[in-house]
Amino acid sequence: MYTETSHAPVPHTDVPQGTGPVPTVPPAAVPPAFGGVPPVPPARPRDRKRDRKRVGPAVFVTCLVAAGLLGGGAATGAAALWTDAPAQSTTTAQAAISPVIVNNTESVNAVTAAAQKASPSVVTISVSSGSSGGTGSGIILDTEGHILTNTHVVTLDGAAEDAAVEVRTIDGQVYKATIVGTDPLSDLAVIKIDAEGLTPATLGDSGAVNVGDKAIAIGAPLGLSGTVTDGIVSAVNRTIETESSATSDGSSEEGSSQNPFRSQSGVAASAQDSISINVIQTDAAINPGNSGGALVNAQGEIIGVNVAIASAGSSSSSSTQSGNIGVGFSIPINQAKRVAEEIISTGTATHGQLGLSVQDKTSGSSSDFTAGAEVASVTSGSAADKAGLKAGDVVTGLAGRTVTDASELTAAAREQAAGATVKITFQRDGEEQTADITLGAAS
Known part of the structure; x- marks a missing residue:
């Protein structure tokens, strides 16, 4: 699960026009x-x-x-x-x-x-x-x-x-x-x-x-x-x-x-x-x-x-x-x-899923912090659980993409196919760590 922000409606528009035959570029x-x-x-x-x-x-x-x-x-x-x-x-x-x-x-x-x-x-x-x-x-x-x-x-x-x-x-x-x-x-x-x-x-x-x-x-x-x-x-x-x-x-x-x-x-x-x-x-x-x-x-x-x-x-x-x-x-x-x-x-497409709940990392009372997606909870048996992620970790990268908030982590995971194995970068207790993670399948 990921934290997302909703946006205003998505209206659409369109219809064609045309003319007769025209010359092409020689x-x-x-x-x-x-x-x-x-x-x-x-x-x-x-x-x-x-x-x-x-x-x-x-x-x-x-x-x-x-x-x-x-x-x-x-x-x-x-x-x-x-x-x-x-x-x-x-x-x-x-x-x-x-x-x-x-x-x-x-x-x-x-x-x-x-x-x-x-x-x-x-x-x-x-x-x-x-x-x-x-x-x-x-x-x-x-x-x-x-x-x-x-x-x-x-x-x-x-x-x-x-x-x-x-x-x-x-x-x-x-x-x-x-x-x-x-x-x-x-x-x-x-x-x-x-x-x-x-x-x-x-x-x-x-x-x-x-x-x-x-x-x-x-x-x-x-x-x-x-x-x-x-x-x-x-x-x-x-x-x-x-x-x-x-x-x-x-x-x-x-x-x-x-x-x-x-x-x-x-x-x-x-x-x-x-x-x-x-x-x-x-x-x-x-x-x-x-x-x-x-x-x-x-x-x-x-x-x-x-x-x-x-x-x-x-x-x-x-x-x-x-x-x-x-x-x-x-x-x-x-x-x-x-x-x-x-x-x-x-007939369908697959997308990666981490199996965790995240929120945007904020400074709180600390003046020294890293922007990223802070893990709030990890689903037992999920891809994130198997990769060793824990609540409190701050994810800063996935599959070569920089992650600075929850939406970016969502997008980075969804870009990958279900079952793909990629690198995840996170900080724990102020130290950067990396792990291989095999993504689950998003519904």
Whole structure:
């Protein structure tokens, strides 16, 4: 068990637009990474050495807005941007997704080339259940039709257990999709379509991402499908908390949220547990509707799955959905890949569990203390018990991740597969100790 802090509701938004056929970038206009000759001198290569340093503590913002679902179609008007707007048909308002438009092939840059490479692998997802509906984004994983997205997209924020799902590809084709599996603990899901000629995404290495690297978001923000925005990676190894999109009473072992979140129809759904996840932070514009879409590096490789944005002015009682303020979050692709592979193989994904209750370490009466997750109790026979942890220990690291509070320990454990053996670092009586710990399975 872990101590967690609940956050405000997780509204979503989205629907696509489209245009007719457009020219593509000829090879000669594409930067060297894509086989062409650039019209301008290429940028100096960036050091891709892994940065394992902790950028900051767990994020506690006024509101985390999931980046991806809107009832009805954005093309129906501005009212579609409100969480309690009436549901509209998600098929009549949609047009084909546009390929990247290039008006001047002699003046393209790395962002153009990266978007040109990654965009065919990004799809728009329409979801409906009864009178509720919405859209999000997804990433094509293979030629068999598996598509990676968020659990909150395919469950309408946890309000629908068996929603109808459709996928629209970049060429405007629409396919019915089946849900292969959802994983509320990571907010990831895999769906599948029966289609030919799909372009699987090229996956990068999120472990090699540095602060300051180019970051490009592709998806359908606010219903504008095929949208490309760019910025930088503004933080790595960030931990955020957001609400679970679990559709049943099977909750994770963390503390429950006391604040109900809104389903897509604007009706308050049952309170769900919050989840802690490690993310890449970016200032590339991410808005409701980008959920499940791609965060891409300058080489056109997927480095993250867009999942949420920070919002400074929304709450569970607000009827509006806040947009981008320059702080967006993406699930690292290395973590998403593991979860997706397990879902495709078995229909579910596993996550590590320590079997202890923790709280944020505070100074109390002492002026000399180490920030971390202080163990309050250990479950008998659990992974933590077998590794020798005791009440009063302060966990400062797990599996190579720095731990400064309870949420970070939760996220670090959940990143690992059940049964994984990793190093845990903790302090006992002022002395640092390490131990191997074989993680249990989170429910």
